[in-house]
Amino acid sequence: MECSSSSSSSSSSSASDEEDLMREIIINLLLASGVYSRYENVNIKTDWWETALFYQIYPRSFVDSDGDGIGDINGIISRMDYLKDLGVNAAWLSPIFKSPMYDFGYDISDYYTIQPEYGTLEDFEQLIKKANTLNIKIVLDFVPNHTSNESDWFIKSSNKDEYYSDWYVWENGHIDADGRRQPPNNWVSVFRKSAWTYSKTRDQFYLHQFSPAEPDLNYRNPVVAEEMKNIVKYWLEKGVAGMRLGSVNYLFETDKDTFGGRFPDEPKTGKPGAVSDDYDYLFHIYTKDQEETFDIVAQFRDVFDAMSVRNNFTRIMMTVARSPIKTTVRYYGDNYHSGAHIPVNTVLIDEMTSKELDARDLKHAIDLWISYMPLGKPANWVTGDHDTSRLATRFRPELVDAFNMLVLLLPGIAFTYMGEEIGMINGFVPWVETKDPQACNTNDPVNFIDVSRDPVRTPFQWNNGKNAGFSSAAKTWLPVAEGFESLNLEYQRNAVRSHYQVYRILSNLRIRPAFRLGRFESLAINQDVFAFKRWYNDDTYVIVMNLGKSYQIVNLTVFDLIFGQLEVEASSVQSSRSYSDNVLATYLDLSADEALVLRMQV
Ligand SMILES: *[C@@H]1O[C@H](CO)[C@@H](O)[C@H](O)[C@H]1NC(C)=O
Ligand SMILES: *[C@@H]1O[C@H](CO)[C@@H](O)[C@H](O)[C@H]1NC(C)=O
Ligand SMILES: CC(=O)N[C@H]1CO[C@H](CO)[C@@H](O)[C@@H]1O
Ligand SMILES: [Ca+2]
Ligand SMILES: [Ca+2]
Numbered sequence: 322m323e324c325s326s327s328s329s330s331s332s333s334s335s336a337s338d339e340e341d342l343m344r345e346i347i348i349n350l351l352l353a354s355g356v357y358s359r360y361e362n363v364n365i366k367t368d369w370w371e372t373a374l375f376y377q378i379y380p381r382s383f384v385d386s387d388g389d390g391i392g393d394i395n396g397i398i399s400r401m402d403y404l405k406d407l408g409v410n411a412a413w414l415s416p417i418f419k420s421p422m423y424d425f426g427y428d429i430s431d432y433y434t435i436q437p438e439y440g441t442l443e444d445f446e447q448l449i450k451k452a453n454t455l456n457i458k459i460v461l462d463f464v465p466n467h468t469s470n471e472s473d474w475f476i477k478s479s480n481k482d483e484y485y486s487d488w489y490v491w492e493n494g495h496i497d498a499d500g501r502r503q504p505p506n507n508w509v510s511v512f513r514k515s516a517w518t519y520s521k522t523r524d525q526f527y528l529h530q531f532s533p534a535e536p537d538l539n540y541r542n543p544v545v546a547e548e549m550k551n552i553v554k555y556w557l558e559k560g561v562a563g564m565r566l567g568s569v570n571y572l573f574e575t576d577k578d579t580f581g582g583r584f585p586d587e588p589k590t591g592k593p594g595a596v597s598d599d600y601d602y603l604f605h606i607y608t609k610d611q612e613e614t615f616d617i618v619a620q621f622r623d624v625f626d627a628m629s630v631r632n633n634f635t636r637i638m639m640t641v642a643r644s645p646i647k648t649t650v651r652y653y654g655d656n657y658h659s660g661a662h663i664p665v666n667t668v669l670i671d672e673m674t675s676k677e678l679d680a681r682d683l684k685h686a687i688d689l690w691i692s693y694m695p696l697g698k699p700a701n702w703v704t705g706d707h708d709t710s711r712l713a714t715r716f717r718p719e720l721v722d723a724f725n726m727l728v729l730l731l732p733g734i735a736f737t738y739m740g741e742e743i744g745m746i747n748g749f750v751p752w753v754e755t756k757d758p759q760a761c762n763t764n765d766p767v768n769f770i771d772v773s774r775d776p777v778r779t780p781f782q783w784n785n786g787k788n789a790g791f792s793s794a795a796k797t798w799l800p801v802a803e804g805f806e807s808l809n810l811e812y813q814r815n816a817v818r819s820h821y822q823v824y825r826i827l828s829n830l831r832i833r834p835a836f837r838l839g840r841f842e843s844l845a846i847n848q849d850v851f852a853f854k855r856w857y858n859d860d861t862y863v864i865v866m867n868l869g870k871s872y873q874i875v876n877l878t879v880f881d882l883i884f885g886q887l888e889v890e891a892s893s894v895q896s897s898r899s900y901s902d903n904v905l906a907t908y909l910d911l912s913a914d915e916a917l918v919l920r921m922q923v
Pocket of ligand 5: 572
């Protein structure tokens with residue numbers, strides 16, 4: 322097979338000529354529909370989501386349309402064309418429902434209403450409309466585990482309203498020897514400190530696995546489960562293509578009836594340095610991954626399936642459960658329980674914890690997911706979200722393209738957290754401007770930085786104007802990250818080589834059968850160089866990345882059936898290679914941090 326683009330002659334002229342040529346090639350590559358239409362004829366049916374590129378929008382920080390310093394739905398509408406341009410198939414939005422914002426929307430007070438500062442239901446309907454015209458799907462974050470402590474449901478429950486009384490997990494505490502009120506047991510919340518907060522109104526403690534502003538719903542009450550399913554139905558009927566069920570592994574706590582009616586203490590981990598307020602002080606055997614969870618997940622799935630049949634368009638369910646691998650992949654479902662379409666895979670975050678990247682660790686992480694997930698289901702890859710340090714900061718800015726190559730070209734579904742396509746770095750948010758409850762909870766103006774999630778939520782950097790083009794406000798809800806004058810979309814759009822340009826090339830490559838449907842094989846060629854092969858019929862690619870800080874020479878014929886010459890299809894920004902350059906399979910020199918997408922010449 323031969324790529325239908327005919328530019329095989331690579332001239333070696335002056336740098337600026339070469340840049341012009343490069344730009345021209347990129348533009349042709351992206352715009353000449355003929356290049357890609359050939360691939361679209363491959364007649365293997367995949368459903369829309371199975372190879373989709375998902376883009377996560379954190380609405381508060383994407384675009385502010387009305388100058389109040391807070392991103393909003395109209396802002397998102399105004400940039401839908403940008404998503405189209407990027408090659409995105411679906412956007413998933415962090416929560417946009419009504420919320421007092423103690424946890425920035427993850428504490429929902431009304432699942433049927435849009436948070437007013439983000440817009441109205443009409444705005445949201447406009448968003449769906451606009452997305453439909455561009456053939457982009459919209460997925461919403463749902464947060465089934467807990468509501469806001471300021472929701473009507475919780476207020477009524479606190480007041481022992483007959484209907485709502487059992488909607489939350491209420492327990493008596495006890496008075497200790499010193500006459501102090503103590504919580505029911507030793508459970509600790511993910512955000513530190515006791516998972517129980519006393520309610521004066523009800524004279525009982527309520528459970529919150531996250532912040533005290535986020536009381537856990539009681540899924541042992543069937544009325545609660547029904548109501549939550551109704552919410553899913555409501556939004557699917559509004560036209561959303563799916564919902565993301567965050568923290569599903571926290572839905573159930575152990576059945577206290579099997580412990581004589583009292584929730585038991587969780588055992589201590591004995592982890593050095595962990596104090597009783599810390600989440601890792603305990604093993605969470607009674608508060609995470611309970612068996613009942615898989616049953617409720619299957620019940621939710623039924624709602625999605627019913628809706629998919631009704632409208633002849635698959636509505637997808639994503640689940641997030643950061644658990645041991647064998648547990649996480651159970652959310653795919655089995656013979657007894659249907660599961661999620663997409664159990665979100667965070668191995669590229671959870672397993673790649675060292676700044677000193679090792680190609681063998683990377684191979685190991687990828688193999689981990691592929692080995693444990695059920696055969697025949699699509700994999701999915703995530704390198705970041707609104708809780709996780711950005712790629713450029715977690716590793717090195719030079720490795721942004723390599724990680725985008727992984728996410729976009731590994732088999733299956735890809736997720737990009739907004740800003741990773743331009744390699745945004747964590748912003749600096751000082752203590753006085755800190756908003757994240759997880760950081761505030763430390764009460765520590767020095768060490769808060771270790772847990773604060775604000776740095777990854779700073780406004781999207783559109784251009785070098787006021788507030789990086791995010792907002793016209795005098796002050797934005799979080800400060801714009803330093804360095805936006807040169808690290809922004811507009812700058813990268815005009816640059817010949819930039820993370821953005823690489824990303825667009827990758828999202829176009831993704832459409833080819835080798836990446837949509839092809840087989841996969843990977844190798845840690847040595848400690849620093851990771852490579853993988855994707856092929857479909859005789860169309861074969863090798864993606865190779867030097868994760869180390871020194872020059873490397875590798876021989877790609879270590880892969881079966883790789884030989885001769887390979888042509889460069891994409892190269893990381895610091896690579897000296899350009900599109901259509903040739904390299905020898907037997908001898909490839911890679912500079913530090915260089916990453917390439919190569920195509921076999923046959
Ligand atoms: C809800 O929780 C937040 C955070 O803990 C607290 O500041 C607020 O007062 C609570 N609201 C009510 C109505 O109790
Ligand atoms: C369902 O949609 C597919 C394409 O998305 C179409 O081929 C098929 O005919 C549709 N079926 C019905 C019953 O409308
Ligand atoms: C990745 C993710 O969705 N994280 C959220 C999990 O739930 C907590 C509590 O609602 C949020 O604070 C996180 O942002
Ligand atoms: Ca706004
Ligand atoms: Ca729960």
